[in-house]
Each structure stands twice: as structure tokens, then as C-alpha cells.
Amino acid sequence: MQSKKQTPVKYYVGVDVGSASVRAALVDGFGTVVAHAEQPIQIWEPQPDHYEQSSADIWGACCSVTKKVVCGIDASQIRGLGFDATCSLVVVDKQFQPLAVNSEGQSYRNVIMWMDHRAVSQVERINATKHRVLSYVGGVMSVEMQPPKLLWIKENLKESCWEKAGCFFDLPDFLSWKATGVTARSLCTVVCKWTYNSDGGWDDSFWKMIGLEDLMKDKYEKIGNHVLSPGESVGKGLTPEAAKDLGLPEGIAVAASLIDAHAGGLGVIGADVKGYNLPCENQPITSRLALICGTSSCHMGVSETPIFVPGVWGPYFSAMIPGLWLNEGGQSATGKLIEHVIRGHVAFPELQSKAVASAHSIYTYLNSHLDLIKNSLPVGFLTVDLHVWPDFHGNRSPLTDLTLKGMVVGLTLSRGLDELALIYLATIQAIALGTRHILETMQAAGHHINTLFLCGGLSKNPLFVQMHADITGKPVVLSKEVESVLVGAAILGACASGDFASIQEAMARMGKIGRVVQPNHEHKRFYDKKYEVFLKLVEHQREYRSIMNSA
Secondary structure: OOOOOOOOEEEEEEEEEEOOOEEEEEEOOOOOOEEEEEEEEEOOEEEEEEEEEHHHHOOOOOOOHHHHHHHOOOHEEEEEEHHHHHOOOEEEEEEEEOOOOOOOOOOOOEEEEEEEOHHHHHHHHHHHHHOOOHHEEEEEOOOOHHHHHHHHHHOOHHHHOOOOOEEEEEEHHHHHHHHHOOOOEEEEHHHOOOOOOOOOOOOOOHHHHHHOOOHHHHHHHHOOOEEEEEOOOOOOOOHHHHHHHHHHOOOOOOOOOOEHHHHEEEEOOOOOOOOOOOOOOOOHHHHHEEEEEOOOOOEEEEEEEOOOOOOOOOEOOOOOOOOEEEEEEEOOOOOHHHHHHHHOOOOHHHHHHHHHOOOHHHHHHHHHHHHHHOOOHHHHHHHHHOOOEOOOOOOOOOOHHHHHHHHEEEEOOOHHHHHHHHHHHHHHHHHHHHHHHHHHHHHOOOOOOOOEEEEEHHHHOOOHHHHHHHHHOEEEEEEEEEHHHHHHHHHHHHHHOOOOOOHHHHHHOOOEEEEEEEHHHHHHHHHHHHHHHHHHHHHHHHHHHHHHHHO
């Protein structure tokens, strides 16, 4: 008998630039992560609410992790490369060299991070215009978007940065430029963070109204006049210089990129759910919500027609999945908030030493400790007298109120590990209650969502996942590959290579379900009451503020 010749495996590289690290994965055509590498990147905080990074540091990390994941692989089997990144603002001069985004003149610090809130005054003025483009960002622009940051640069660094700038990139687009030498922008970035309209392009009247009419020069060359759909092939593929830097074959397909949360959505939301007895089976993809939860959290819902949701970004046409409208809710601090609460507690050193001694992470140890102290109660019921409002970094959705602060109600004089475990639990519940608030706002506006798809670092925490199921009352689907964001980036590379006819086809093939977490409906009454208290907390905060403002 003649043996059949095996077809060589096709591989795709996904690179994900998060807030604190760069990761890369080698992914096969069935969505299996074959190799994975990670490298930290630097963050500078020169003053409160100013967060900066270095595009050179980020690109160096991209090169390092990519070389690691493709080591030993036959180059001819690597078919495409996809990038995703945080929606941070990268500034370069006319020779594409980094420009300082700070008064210290440190040019290597040329990235204003997504979570930077320096442009509060600028965004307030932009929102006061009530311009029509604001209807596509939930009615209120976020300080985390690019127009207020651009206005801040013009007003504060006019000579040193604004007048010398050759290009303003969203970080995902900077990466595809570094790889291809082409300054094309992704529809995802310019629509979601820059006010570009997928039908009409840039709106001249908006840029004139906010005092940035100089960006209109040369058909908006500085912010992009060549826009591609996510997954579309950029230029002639990988340049010789970038190929050498990344350890990849010259000329392989490079995809138009995505914002990191959108890549996570791509990696999970299209998975085949047959046989799991889920309410979204045999339903359109519009019945699903992708929740990407890491440092912050993003809530991605799609629709066939535009749905305008107060306080929720979008609708954005084709910004994640071609042909569908995207709404994006979000929480500015989730993983960062949990870490802040734990590390700031007086019992943290004790927790740290006990976690190390037990060879567990601090989160696994806290989850076990909660099981020890719950007695006969369900774990979630331990917070009957402890409530958290989680907006320590302002509210992105659905209240769009940057000035809101975090709240904790129910503190005692106790300082031990039990109390740390309880405040950790209450914080996770508050984040899940915030998700319910976003979800209910989306439903009220016309979305019909019945299943959550979770990915990102926090989805590795079983307590976080269960609380989201119980508090929203909806099943939670976890992907087979924990690194769904990287799978999403690889899906882009797979589309750019031409190996799949569409993003939808690649999503269905490469997105795989790992397990399903069902809500405990017996706990519904308790969490309905917690939600009532949750909404009261923000009412009271606004009432207190009103009283103090009248002083």
C-alpha cells in the first residue's frame, strides 16, 4: 500500500501587546496554540493619571517573543502574521522617529497609554460640542479615546511635539506599519477610537469644531487616509528588515490589525457551540456577548442593524466582524482594581507568604480561604454586609462618568486574612454587577444577549467566572485556549494569508469551546438584592457630591 503524503501543517503567528507585556503565539489552522512566549514592557507614570510607554521598547519585545515561538519551525509553514494591541497613541516625527509626549522631552517615551487620563479638560470641551460623531460613542466621548489626547498635545506640547509630528498612530496600526512599511490604518482603530465613519470617512466639521483642523492637511495624512478592514493583507507583506527583526520569512502576509479587546472577541465569539445545550445554539451570533477581562474589561456585542446604546461605545460598522455592527461596553479598571485592593490591604504580606508556602497563586489561595470561612453558606453570600462600587478609575460604561470614585460600604476594624478575602470577593462581585449594569443597558436598547463568552487573564479565575454567571444569570463559555486574544490575532494572520475565505470561516474553525459554567439560579434572589444595593451606591455618591458642591 502507498502511504498518503501528509499535508504540512499551516501556522499563523499572533502578537498581542497588552498594557504590561507583549505576548506571541504560534497557532495552527484549528486554533491550537503550539508555542507561546511573553515579555514585560515598561510603563512610566511621571505624574498622576499620566501613563506613557516606548514604541521602541514595545517593538523590541514583539521581535523577541516572535523569534521564540517560531524557533525550530519550518519557515515555509508560517503563512501569516496578525497584531493586536491596546488603543494607545503613538507619536513619531516626519522621519518616523519617536517624539516625546511629555514635558521632560524624553523622546523614547512617545506613547500615551490608553488608560492615561491627562486630557480631562479637553474631553469635556469636546463633549460640550454635542457634535453628531458623538452619537457613535454612546453620546459621550471617553478621555481614553484619541481626539482629546491629540488636543492635549496641541495645547501643551505645541512646539516640541505637535508641530514636529509626522504621524499619529493607534498602537495596533503602528505595529502593522513597522512590519510592512505601509501607513494604512485598520478600520477597527479609526472607527472605534478616532471618530472615522466607515461610510463617510473623516468628518471635517468635527475636527474644525474642536480646534484640530490642521489634521485635515493632505487628506488627513497624519492620522490616516488609507483604511483597511481587519484581516485584510497590508502592502506586500513583511519587509526584509522586519522579517529579520521578527525571525519570520520575508513577504509573508501581514494583516490589518485589531485593538486587543476586539481580537479577544474574535477569538471566542464565533466558536461552534453545538452539543453544549446553550441558549445561543442555533441562534445568530448577535445572541452572544464577548467579555474580554484583563487589566480592564470590554463587553463586545454585535448586531445586524445599528443599535445606539446610551453610555456604550458604537455602533461601529465592521469594526470587529465584517458586515456586523459592534457595541462596546467597558470597565476601566478590573484586574488592576482587584490587584490594587489586595496589595493595598494590611494583610497582604501574610497572604503572600502563605500563598508561596502552599505553592499557589495569591488568587487560588484566596479562593481556597473563602471556602474555609464560608461555613454552610454559599461563598457569594459572605458579602451580605459588604458592598463595593468598583469605579476607582471612573466609569466608562454605562454611566460615562470619569469623575466617579470607588466606594466600600461595610468595613470593620478587623485587619486579618479573613477580611482581605472578603473585600477581594466583594470587589469581584462589584465588577460582575457592573457587567450586569452594562448588559441590562444594552438589552434595553435592543440587544438580545443570552450567553457570555469570557477570555483574558481574569477568565482563569474560577471565582470571577462563577460570579459573572450567577450575577448576570447567564451561562459563561470559556474557550479551549486560554489565550483567546492571541488566537484572535492569529485569525487575522490566517485571513490575510488567503487560507480562509472570510473572518467568519476562520473564527468558526479556530475558536474552540473549553467548558461552560452555568449560573446557580437558586442564588438569584440574593444577587438581585446585591444589584439593588449596587445601584443605590452610585445614587448616594452623586447625592453626596451635590451636597458638597453646594457648600
